Amino acid sequence: MQHFAIFTFIGGLGGTEVALILFVILLFFGAKRIPELARGLGRGIREFKDATNEIKDDLEKSVNDKGDKK
Incomplete structure (x- = not known):
């Protein structure tokens, strides 16, 4: 599966x-270059996920702050 x-x-x-x-x-x-390429791809994916999580956290914090002020 x-x-x-x-x-x-x-x-x-x-x-x-x-x-x-x-x-x-x-x-x-x-064969020697493929693991290096895979590592670079993994780092790029990890950085993308971290950036999207950071943006998501900022948006949630912003929404929570607006809700607390009302």
């Missing part, structure tokens, strides 16, 4: 197509 959730964004691609795409990525970047 978890594997299905991971690949839902791929749509109608089968296992062979996904394997071919991963093989092409391996050819372009090489």
